[in-house]
Amino acid sequence: MIPQRRINSKDMAAFLRTNIEPLEDRIFGKRYRAAARLLDETYLPCVVFQSRLLTVDLAIRRFDELRSDPSQYRMVVESFVSKGSHAADYEIKAIEPSPFAWPLEFLKKIHGETVMSWTAFVVEMKDGVMFSFGTTFSFEFFELPEGYAYTDIARIHSGMLHSQEQGLIPFSTNSMNGIRIYREKPFFTCFLDHL
Numbered sequence: 001m002i003p004q005r006r007i008n009s010k011d012m013a014a015f016l017r018t019n020i021e022p023l024e025d026r027i028f029g030k031r032y033r034a035a036a037r038l039l040d041e042t043y044l045p046c047v048v049f050q051s052r053l054l055t056v057d058l059a060i061r062r063f064d065e066l067r068s069d070p071s072q073y074r075m076v077v078e079s080f081v082s083k084g085s086h087a088a089d090y091e092i093k094a095i096e097p098s099p100f101a102w103p104l105e106f107l108k109k110i111h112g113e114t115v116m117s118w119t120a121f122v123v124e125m126k127d128g129v130m131f132s133f134g135t136t137f138s139f140e141f142f143e144l145p146e147g148y149a150y151t152d153i154a155r156i157h158s159g160m161l162h163s164q165e166q167g168l169i170p171f172s173t174n175s176m177n178g179i180r181i182y183r184e185k186p187f188f189t190c191f192l193d194h195l
Helices: 009-019 052-066 070-081
Strands: 022-025 029-038 043-051 094-098 119-127 128-134 153-158 158-162 167-170 181-182 187-193
Touching: 009 029, 009 043, 009 094, 009 187, 043 052, 052 070, 052 187, 128 158, 153 158
Parallel strands: 043 187, 119 158, 128 181
Antiparallel strands: 022 029, 029 043, 029 094, 119 128, 119 153, 158 167
């Protein structure tokens, strides 16, 4: 963990590159999932750190491409300036690994959409207990059942649900009734100059 003091963007980027496994994104480059503590001691367990330069370049390119289409242009500007939750790098005094950022080895075992706009999977823990999960395209962070950490995960069963009565079953929207589904967690984005 970086010492509890105001840190600069360059030090944060160095810590992330050294200590956090990146998610590769074809548009935004390497994205680092971590936790952050703000100057006022607010703890943010889920923060994605990514390149400020790549994001600004994308915004400029998209603005130029859509300037002649007012309805599309306004939507794109809105998505860059007023959507999502952001944490300013100058408000962060410490970063550390997030307890909700699963290693890539597990994320790579979750395959595609199970149904339109929904990906279902079951997480089997090392003690044999299974939990149903689902997400609507967000794979950065996942909640965890009480008493478990991502280090307890043994395997992923993609496209499945787990029912107390039936055990491991193929996903269907009809079979979701009464099953506790663990979900993706919301996150903040922090843009850094040195990533």
